[in-house]
Amino acid sequence: MDSLAAQNAAETLDLQQQVARQQALIEASRRIHGTIVLHDVLTTALKIAVRELEVDGAAFTQPRLQYGEMPPEPWDKCRRFPLPDQDGVDAADLVIACGRRLTFAEEDFLEGLVLQTAAAAQNARFHQRDVEWARVQQDLDAAREIQRSLLPKEMPHVVGYDIAVRSTTCFEVGGDYIDLIEMKGQQQIMIVADVAGKGLASAIVGTAFRAAFRALAISGMPLVTIAERLNQHHWAEGEETRRKYVTALLMKLDCKAGLLEFVNAGHNPGFLVTPDEAVAKTLNSSGVPLGMLPGMTYEAEIYDFPAGSRLLVYTDGLTEVFRGDEEFGEDRLLEKFQGHSADSGNAALAYLWDCIGEFSGNQPQNDDMTALAVSRAPVIAARSRTPEVVCN
Secondary structure (H helix, E strand, O other): OOOHHHHHHHHHHHHHHHHHHHHHHHHHHHHHOOOOOHHHHHHHHHHHHHHHEEEEEEEEEOOEEEEEOOOOOOOOEEEEEEOOOOOOEEEEEEEEOOOOOOOOHHHHHHHHHHHHHHHHHHHHHHHHHHHHHHHHHHHHHHHHHHHOOOOOOOOOOOOOOOEEEEEOOOOOOEEEEEEEEEOOOOOOEEEEEEEEOOHHHHHHHHHHHHHHHHHOOOOOOHHHHHHHHHHHHHHHOOHHHOOOOOOOOOEEEEEEOOEEEEEEEEOOOEEEOOOOOOOOOOEEOOOOOOOOOOOOOOOOOOEEEEOEEEEEOOOOOOOEEOOOOOOOOHHHHHHHHOOHHHHHHHHHHHHHHHHHHHHHOOOOOOOEEEEEEEEEEOOOOOOOOOOOOOOO
């Protein structure tokens, strides 16, 4: 009878210990999940292991973190409990420094502890990534607003001319660059450029390119000299920048004389449609992209820009749009531009964007899209004996 009572008492004590361990594990889980900082999660788990089991110390192998007294590594005589990641792969070990053999209940407690710690650690990592991504997204949003602010805010008001620009990026920021600089004598310096690649790296290079171009353009030096100096400056920036070479079409429009001078540095050909030409002139490249090779020279060409003329300069994001294996292409872009009769450059660019969207099925952009449209009002036939002056 005494032995039976003793056995019952032992079983009752063992059951009480198990209940106590379960309660301790529940409390441990609450504490571990009470923080979303990875270091705090792991530190809390180590403190619970040491205090609950009354062992000398505990440590995690990845990241290296310990609490209490740990023997010198490699901890061969310590008990290890794998800490699985979200895929069930052992990412680290919980190491227990104990001079005695752990009981079954203690090992069961530690196995439950590492499972709770693994879940809490994964949540902490997700939270940390969310915080980091939110910060990155905030920076990208700010960069996008800055880049948008660098686009021409107002178009030049020149009697008889209409100038319009449009630019959309496929990511938050992009590598396309478009600018207008009003000079003396009714002259406009214009540029459409495309930094190799897209995204943040191209945007950073594009901002540096903008500063260099503006500094050179306002000096009044010839377009050829501007292109050659831009090329050399970009090349001198170093190997990483050279990988982000720049194609560019630089233009000077003399509104008073009706002349268009241009230098094409490896860029897509621009289209010049004049009222007396059935076939549009193309502003073809005369040299390699800027920053690709040192010491390059470029050539300038000059075309008449009479009343009724229209100009389109663009980046390859407008032509390299696909519908299956079919590309929108330069020929189709020119056809759409020639076939649109609106006098407004904004209307013409909106029409081209609509055509491209219809062609692609309004799929998301896979490249930055930028364009410049310039038109000169046609001569209006006189209705009286008083001649009408256009764009003087």
